[in-house]
Amino acid sequence: MFPYSEASWDVVDGAMFIGWGTALPGITTFLAIVVCIAVLVIGGRTEAAKTKKFDS
Amino acid sequence: MEEQIAALVAKVAELEAASVGAKITNAMFAETFYYLTIPLMIIIHAGFLAYEMGASRMKNVLSSGVKNILAFAFMIPTFYFFGWWVYWGFPTGLTFSEGPAGISGAAYASSIALGWGESAQYMGPNIADQASGVFFGAFALFAATTASIMSGAVIERIQTVGFIVLAIVLGSFAWVVAAAWGWHADGWLVTKFGVHDFGAAGLVHAVAGFFALGVLINLGPRIGKFNADGSANHIPGHNMPLTVTGLMLIIVGFWGFLMACVIVPGEAWSWFADKPSTIYGTPITLSALSFNILMAIAGGIIGAWLLTRDPFWMMSGALAGIISVASGLDIYFPAHAFLIAFSAGLILKPCADWLERRGIDDAVGAVTVHGTIGLYGVVMLGVWASGYPALQGAAGDTPTINLMGQIIGAVVFFLCGFVPGYIVSYILKMLGMLRIPKGAELAGMDHVKVPAESYPEWGADAPITPAE
Numbered sequence: 001m002f003p004y005s006e007a008s009w010d011v012v013d014g015a016m017f018i019g020w021g022t023a024l025p026g027i028t029t030f031l032a033i034v035v036c037i038a039v040l041v042i043g044g045r046t047e048a049a050k051t052k053k054f055d056s
Numbered sequence: 057m058e059e060q061i062a063a064l065v066a067k068v069a070e071l072e073a074a075s076v077g078a079k080i081t082n083a084m085f086a087e088t089f090y091y092l093t094i095p096l097m098i099i100i101h102a103g104f105l106a107y108e109m110g111a112s113r114m115k116n117v118l119s120s121g122v123k124n125i126l127a128f129a130f131m132i133p134t135f136y137f138f139g140w141w142v143y144w145g146f147p148t149g150l151t152f153s154e155g156p157a158g159i160s161g162a163a164y165a166s167s168i169a170l171g172w173g174e175s176a177q178y179m180g181p182n183i184a185d186q187a188s189g190v191f192f193g194a195f196a197l198f199a200a201t202t203a204s205i206m207s208g209a210v211i212e213r214i215q216t217v218g219f220i221v222l223a224i225v226l227g228s229f230a231w232v233v234a235a236a237w238g239w240h241a242d243g244w245l246v247t248k249f250g251v252h253d254f255g256a257a258g259l260v261h262a263v264a265g266f267f268a269l270g271v272l273i274n275l276g277p278r279i280g281k282f283n284a285d286g287s288a289n290h291i292p293g294h295n296m297p298l299t300v301t302g303l304m305l306i307i308v309g310f311w312g313f314l315m316a317c318v319i320v321p322g323e324a325w326s327w328f329a330d331k332p333s334t335i336y337g338t339p340i341t342l343s344a345l346s347f348n349i350l351m352a353i354a355g356g357i358i359g360a361w362l363l364t365r366d367p368f369w370m371m372s373g374a375l376a377g378i379i380s381v382a383s384g385l386d387i388y389f390p391a392h393a394f395l396i397a398f399s400a401g402l403i404l405k406p407c408a409d410w411l412e413r414r415g416i417d418d419a420v421g422a423v424t425v426h427g428t429i430g431l432y433g434v435v436m437l438g439v440w441a442s443g444y445p446a447l448q449g450a451a452g453d454t455p456t457i458n459l460m461g462q463i464i465g466a467v468v469f470f471l472c473g474f475v476p477g478y479i480v481s482y483i484l485k486m487l488g489m490l491r492i493p494k495g496a497e498l499a500g501m502d503h504v505k506v507p508a509e510s511y512p513e514w515g516a517d518a519p520i521t522p523a524e
Contacts, residue, residue: 002443002456009339009445016339017389018440028391032355035398039362 082322083186089320090190096312097197099305101128104204107302108211109510111293111420115500116212117510123216124207127223131200136179139199139228140192141169146236147243155242187325194316198235198260199227201313205264206477208420210271212278213497216505218481218489225480226267226473234259234472238465239335241447246336250446250455251465254334255314255382257433258465263473265427269416270477274485277417279497288412291419296368303371307353310378314345314385327448337448340386347390352377352397359401372421373401376429383437383462387444396436400429427473431466438462 004011019025105124112120145165148155152162168178168188178188203223210219238245238259245251253259282288293299318340319326319333327337334340356377360369377397381388388396408424416423438459446461447454455461484490491497496504 002445009448012339017344017387018384018392018444019389025389025391028389028395032351032391032394032398035355035395036358039358042362 079322086320086323086326087186087190089318090187090194090316093312093316094190094193094197097194097201097309097316100197100201100309100313101204103302103305103307103309104208105302106305107299107420108208110295110298110300110302111208112211113291113500114294114510114514115502117294117502118506118508119216119501119504120211122506123211123214123219124204126216126220127203127207127227128200130220130224131203131227132196134224134228135196135199135232136171136192137228139232140179140195141165142229142232143195143236143240144169146233147240149237149244155240156247157241160236160240160242187323198256198313198316199231202231202260202264202267203227205261205422205426206268206271209268209418209422210275211419212501213491214275215489215492218484218491221484221489222267222271222477222480225476226264230267230472230476231260231263234263234469237468237472241335241337245461245465245468246447247454249461249464250457251434251461252336252338252437252441252444252446252457253383253434253465254336254340254386255317255378257379257382257430258469259472260430261379261382261426262430262434262466262469265423265425265430266470266473267477268418268473269423269427270474270479271481272416272418272423273478274481275491277415278419279494281417282415286413286415288417300367300371303368303375307371307374307378310375311349314349314378314382315342318342318345333448334386336446338386338445344386348381348385348388348393349378351390351394352381352385355394355397356380356401356404359398360404361401363402364405369405369421372425373404376400376404376425379426379429380433380436382430383433384441387441392440396433400432403432404429427470431470434462434466434469435459 009016015021017025019028101124105121108120108124109117142165144160145152145162147160154161154164158164167175169175171179178185179192180189182188203226206222206226207219235243235256237243238251238253239256240246243251278291280289281291317335319335319337321328321331321333327333328339331339332341353374354377356373356375357370358373360366360373360376364370377400380400381393381396385393404421404424407428408418408421411418411423418424437457438461441457442459444457445454446457481490492501492504502508502510
């Protein structure tokens with residue numbers, strides 16, 4: 001929900017994004033970091049498996 | 057005393073002169089801002105041109121290019137003739153009445169958007185009106201983008217004139233109606249349901265994507281695309297590097313597209329004197345755009361790479377990433393935009409495969425990238441931004457953003473695209489104007505109708521695909 005008492009941007013003078021003032025920005029940032037790391041790990045494993053076939 | 061009064065008068069005159077200067081500077085800035093979006097958006101067309109020619113087999117490369125170039129050329133004058141009028145005339149629905157903001161309805165549209173009579177003063181060079189031409193230019197390029205979105209899906213078997221008719225219906229009418237309803241301060245989807253689609257995920261991308269689906273149903277697949285048992289063959293384009301580079305050019309052009317969605321401050325037609333806004337009058341910053349577009353591109357690419365490892369789908373994932381958050385680029389948090397774009401990149405290929413299994417031959421995945429992901433983006437904003445202002449002065453005046461409103465908007469955008477796409481292509485099919493004859497398709501459209509060769513030194517050694 002809009003984090004101000006009145007659903008109007010007139011009452012906002014600063015940060016203006018979904019979740020400002022809640023834990024959402026921190027949670028999404030953490031999840032984005034996890035996604036980046038997980039994708040690299042998964043990508044590295046599958047690439048290694050594929051290249052291994054040509055290693056003999 | 058007199059000296060002091062004289063000094064004050066001089067000071068006032070100086071301030072007034074400075075004020076006039078500032079107004080001129082701001083008008084120049086506003087004019088230049090939109091003017092620059094036009095060449096940036098033409099880069100989208102350079103991208104679509106490269107992308108579609110690369111996705112075509114060698115025998116159809118140039119005809120795909122001709123189709124794309126000609127669509128651009130017809131889009132501009134037809135948008136001038138009636139598309140601009142439709143945008144201003146249709147916002148309140150089929151009543152053509154004036155809306156609460158007083159900038160809509162048939163009478164208003166006829167006073168500013170027709171190329172004859174008194175209205176013509178706003179449709180040509182005018183010292184007292186520095187805005188109309190650059191606004192028209194930006195909107196005409198939005199129109200041309202919709203035609204290019206449809207263009208890629210139908211390559212290698214559509215008739216040129218039939219395609220141009222479809223492009224005009226889509227670019228100068230269908231999406232414009234959706235824009236009038238959902239991307240205008242008087243639009244009924246906005247004022248009645250709180251629809252918010254800042255970057256046109258629904259009203260440009262979904263409309264164009266599902267218009268293409270309606271056409272594809274009547275057009276049918278390319279010869280050789282499907283086997284007798286219904287399984288699909290992959291028909292590779294002749295030049296994947298060209299296709300991928302084209303997709304990257306589209307991404308470049310998107311910055312102009314989204315920049316043109318911003319209303320600059322300080323002009324008579326601006327929402328604010330001191331801050332930029334969305335077309336709905338809600339505040340936005342270019343900083344928000346930069347944060348969120350970049351994170352969305354990254355998220356879309358990473359999601360598509362995880363699932364496909366294919367550069368075509370990775371770059372399509374970049375597009376899908378932007379489109380999936382376009383509705384809320386003004387209010388998403390960057391990491392949030394990244395995650396939504398990542399999910400769009402993940403679902404992209406399975407959605408395209410699902411469509412293919414139903415016998416739809418979408419040569420470049422346009423229905424999925426623009427249509428499905430466009431609607432996904434519109435609905436996602438309803439999930440995350442419920443309660444946020446949809447329009448300037450939202451409280452009490454207009455519904456705030458809400459999930460049901462976004463779903464209604466998504467359904468309307470789907471219908472605005474699919475229904476005219478299906479009906480007009482059906483009529484063209486009945487008239488024999490939709491698909492080229494089988495012999496010409498097998499011979500190759502370049503050989504049949506283009507008086508030039510794409511690669512004259514290659515000879516007859518081009519790779520054979522299952523469809524040849």
